[in-house]
Amino acid sequence: MVATALLVDDHAGFRAQARVLLRSAGFEVVAEAEDAAGALETAGTLRPDVILLDVQLPDGNGFDVARAVLDGDDPPIVILISSREASDYGTRIDRSGARGFISKAELSVAAITALVRGDP
Numbered sequence: 001m002v003a004t005a006l007l008v009d010d011h012a013g014f015r016a017q018a019r020v021l022l023r024s025a026g027f028e029v030v031a032e033a034e035d036a037a038g039a040l041e042t043a044g045t046l047r048p049d050v051i052l053l054d055v056q057l058p059d060g061n062g063f064d065v066a067r068a069v070l071d072g073d074d075p076p077i078v079i080l081i082s083s084r085e086a087s088d089y090g091t092r093i094d095r096s097g098a099r100g101f102i103s104k105a106e107l108s109v110a111a112i113t114a115l116v117r118g119d120p
Contacts, residue, residue, distance in 0.1 A: 002026060002027065003027050003028070003050060004028050004029075004046070004048040005027040005028065005048055005049065006030065006031050006039070006042055006046065006048040006051045006052070006076075007029055007033075007052050008032070008038075008051060008062070009034065009052075009081070010035060010056075012034075014104065015032050018081075018107065019032070021107060021108065021109055022050075024109045025112045025116075027049075030046050031046055034057075035057050035058050035060070036057045036062075037060075039053065039057070044069075047074070047076070050076055051076050051079070052079050053065060053066060053080055053098070054080075054081055055089065056082060062081075062082075062098075063080075063092050063093075063095070066080065066096040066098045067096055070097040077115070077116055078096070078097070078098040079099055079100055079101070079102060079112065079116075080093060081101070081103070081104055082101070082104065083104045084103070086101045102115065
């Protein structure tokens, strides 16, 4: 069975690149969202296995979205992404409940699959 993914980022060009990476990693990208409200609605409706979630969204932030979707039954794996580095966010990444963080500059099939598998 192929794992499903929701891609959340407000930049269409980046979503196109990330979609290719997710598909190369073996995921079926079932939807995309460009803001926090769309992410929450889509995650609740489609219940993807994985959410690739930008931290900086036009109507909120990925930390709050992550906490909201992870609070439900059978939560997805959430991977936070940003054009900033993890150190810019201090402890907010750990407190969000997300599986991990990948800077957009470091986003790759290997990085995605390692976090999904739970590799350190």
